[in-house]
Amino acid sequence: MTELNQNNQYDAIxxxxxxxxATIAKELAKQKKKVLILERGKTVLLKESLSGIVSIMNEISVGKKLKDMRALTTGGTTALYFGVAALPPFDTFSSLGIDLTQDYEEAKKELPINYLPDEIYGNQSLKLRDSALELGYSWEKQLMLVDLSKCKSGYSYESKWKAKSFVDDAIDDGATLVNRAEVTKIIFDKNKAIGVEYKFKVRAVGSTLYQAFGEKIILAAGIHASPMILRNSGIKNVAKNGFYFDPNMGIFGLIPGLKSTDNFVGTMQTHLEDDISLGDANVQKLFYKILTVAMFKPRHYFSFSDNIGIGVKVEEPMGGELMENGKYHKTLSQEVLSKLDRGTEAAIEILKNAGAKHIIKSPLSPTSVGGALNISEHVDKNLETEFKNLYVCDRSVLPDTYRKPPTLTLVCLAKYLARHLLAEN
Ligand SMILES: Cc1cc2nc3c(=O)[nH]c(=O)nc-3n(C[C@H](O)[C@H](O)[C@H](O)COP(=O)(O)OP(=O)(O)OC[C@H]3O[C@@H](n4cnc5c(N)ncnc54)[C@H](O)[C@@H]3O)c2cc1C
Structure with a gap:
C-alpha cells in the first residue's frame, strides 16, 4: 500500500x-470514502527494542536543554507512548460548541480502556504506592489504553493500543498510505484548499516533489508540524499566544532486593497544590537503561532490579514563540522552577520513606507540548480553518486548560471531525 497512486484526486487527504x-482515516474509509494518508515516517514492525525505538524517535528542542519527543512512523507517537488514558474534558469542548459524548461512547467500544489490576504492577510500583499512602498522599490509579488479555503476567508493549491498528483498518477498507511523504504546504484555489504538496523521499535518489488533490484536506501531523505547515501556507497568527508544556523529571533511587520488573509507567499519581503532580515513573527496563546511560549513572544502570522511580510534573503557562525555523522556544520562569523544587522535595520524601538510597534526578523534559492553535480562533467548531475544506485535528488544537494524557481525547476529537465530514457529504 505504500506505492504512489497515479490517480491523485481523493475525497480526503x-x-x-x-x-x-489514523482515526479519521479509519472512519472515512469505513464509509467508502477515497482516502489518501500521507505519512512522513516509514511503516516499521513496532517492537520495543533499542534499534526499533531509535529508528522512529525524533527529538525536538523547545527551549534550552528542553527536548520534546515524537515518533515519525505509521501510527505516530503512540508507537512509543506509555498508554495512560484520561477522560476527555467534555465541558471544555462543550463550551467551544463541540459535543464529544457520542464519540466517546464509540471510542469505548473500540479501545481497550482499563484500570490495571494490582497483579500486573511491578514490585517497585506497589512499593511506591505503599510509601505515598503511608505518608498521607492520595495515590490513584489512572485509566490505561491496555488490553488486559495481552499482559496477564505483567508489562507487555503489545498490550498497549496503538494508532497503527486504525491505519491497518483504514487500509483494509481501501485507504492508500504513502510513507516517506513529508507534506510541506497546502495548495489553494482562492480561499479553498484543494490539495497538498509533499516531498517523497527515496534513499540514494533524494526527494521528489509531488502534488495530490482532495475535496477535504486534514492536517494531523502533530504539534511540531501542523502549525508550521499552516504558517507556510499563509495562515496568520499561528502560535500567537505561544504554547504550553508540562516540564517534568524522573527521580530514581535504589532499594536492595526490591526485585523490580518491566512495568507500565504513569499508572498512578497524586496532585499537590499549585498544578504540581507526582506520578509513578517506574519505566520499563529498556527506557530505564536508555535514561541512566544518558545521565551517565553506571551504578543505577546496572541496578534495574533495585530501582524505584517517581515523576514530578508542573503545569507551565502559555508563552514563548514558534520561531521562523519552525521550532518552539521558551524559557522556564522562576515560578515554575520553584514549583518543580517543591514537587521534588515531596517526591524524595516518598522515595526515602520507601527505603530508597542513591537518589538521582533526570534532566527536565517538556511533556504535553500544545496550545499553538485555538479552537474558535485558528479553527472553528468543525475544526475548519479560515480556508474552506482545510481542517486541523491533532494535539495542536487541545486547549491549554487540559493537561492530561491526550490520546483518548484526540481519538474522540478525530471521530467528531470524521462525523462532521461524513455528514457534510
Ligand atoms: C514518550 C511519550 C510518552 C507518552 N505517553 C502518553 C500516554 O501515556 N498517554 C497519552 O495520552 N499520551 C502520551 N503521549 C503523547 C501522545 O502520544 C501524543 O500526544 C499523541 O500521539 C499526539 O497525537 P497526534 O495525532 O497529535 O500526533 P502524532 O501521534 O505525533 O502523529 C503525527 C504524525 O504525523 C506525521 N508527520 C509529521 N510531520 C509530517 C509531515 N510534514 N507530513 C506528513 N506526515 C507528518 C508523523 O510522522 C506522525 O506519524 C506520550 C508521548 C511521548 C513522546
Missing part, C-alpha cells in the same frame, strides 16, 4: 497517521 490521522 490526511496528513499524518498518528492518533488523529
Amino acid at each position: 490526511i496528513i499524518g497517521s498518528g492518533t488523529c490521522g
Whole structure:
C-alpha cells in the first residue's frame, strides 16, 4: 500500500497517521470514502527494542536543554507512548460548541480502556504506592489504553493500543498510505484548499516533489508540524499566544532486593497544590537503561532490579514563540522552577520513606507540548480553518486548560471531525 497512486484526486487527504490521522482515516474509509494518508515516517514492525525505538524517535528542542519527543512512523507517537488514558474534558469542548459524548461512547467500544489490576504492577510500583499512602498522599490509579488479555503476567508493549491498528483498518477498507511523504504546504484555489504538496523521499535518489488533490484536506501531523505547515501556507497568527508544556523529571533511587520488573509507567499519581503532580515513573527496563546511560549513572544502570522511580510534573503557562525555523522556544520562569523544587522535595520524601538510597534526578523534559492553535480562533467548531475544506485535528488544537494524557481525547476529537465530514457529504 505504500506505492504512489497515479490517480491523485481523493475525497480526503490526511496528513499524518498518528492518533488523529489514523482515526479519521479509519472512519472515512469505513464509509467508502477515497482516502489518501500521507505519512512522513516509514511503516516499521513496532517492537520495543533499542534499534526499533531509535529508528522512529525524533527529538525536538523547545527551549534550552528542553527536548520534546515524537515518533515519525505509521501510527505516530503512540508507537512509543506509555498508554495512560484520561477522560476527555467534555465541558471544555462543550463550551467551544463541540459535543464529544457520542464519540466517546464509540471510542469505548473500540479501545481497550482499563484500570490495571494490582497483579500486573511491578514490585517497585506497589512499593511506591505503599510509601505515598503511608505518608498521607492520595495515590490513584489512572485509566490505561491496555488490553488486559495481552499482559496477564505483567508489562507487555503489545498490550498497549496503538494508532497503527486504525491505519491497518483504514487500509483494509481501501485507504492508500504513502510513507516517506513529508507534506510541506497546502495548495489553494482562492480561499479553498484543494490539495497538498509533499516531498517523497527515496534513499540514494533524494526527494521528489509531488502534488495530490482532495475535496477535504486534514492536517494531523502533530504539534511540531501542523502549525508550521499552516504558517507556510499563509495562515496568520499561528502560535500567537505561544504554547504550553508540562516540564517534568524522573527521580530514581535504589532499594536492595526490591526485585523490580518491566512495568507500565504513569499508572498512578497524586496532585499537590499549585498544578504540581507526582506520578509513578517506574519505566520499563529498556527506557530505564536508555535514561541512566544518558545521565551517565553506571551504578543505577546496572541496578534495574533495585530501582524505584517517581515523576514530578508542573503545569507551565502559555508563552514563548514558534520561531521562523519552525521550532518552539521558551524559557522556564522562576515560578515554575520553584514549583518543580517543591514537587521534588515531596517526591524524595516518598522515595526515602520507601527505603530508597542513591537518589538521582533526570534532566527536565517538556511533556504535553500544545496550545499553538485555538479552537474558535485558528479553527472553528468543525475544526475548519479560515480556508474552506482545510481542517486541523491533532494535539495542536487541545486547549491549554487540559493537561492530561491526550490520546483518548484526540481519538474522540478525530471521530467528531470524521462525523462532521461524513455528514457534510
Ligand atoms: C514518550 C511519550 C510518552 C507518552 N505517553 C502518553 C500516554 O501515556 N498517554 C497519552 O495520552 N499520551 C502520551 N503521549 C503523547 C501522545 O502520544 C501524543 O500526544 C499523541 O500521539 C499526539 O497525537 P497526534 O495525532 O497529535 O500526533 P502524532 O501521534 O505525533 O502523529 C503525527 C504524525 O504525523 C506525521 N508527520 C509529521 N510531520 C509530517 C509531515 N510534514 N507530513 C506528513 N506526515 C507528518 C508523523 O510522522 C506522525 O506519524 C506520550 C508521548 C511521548 C513522546
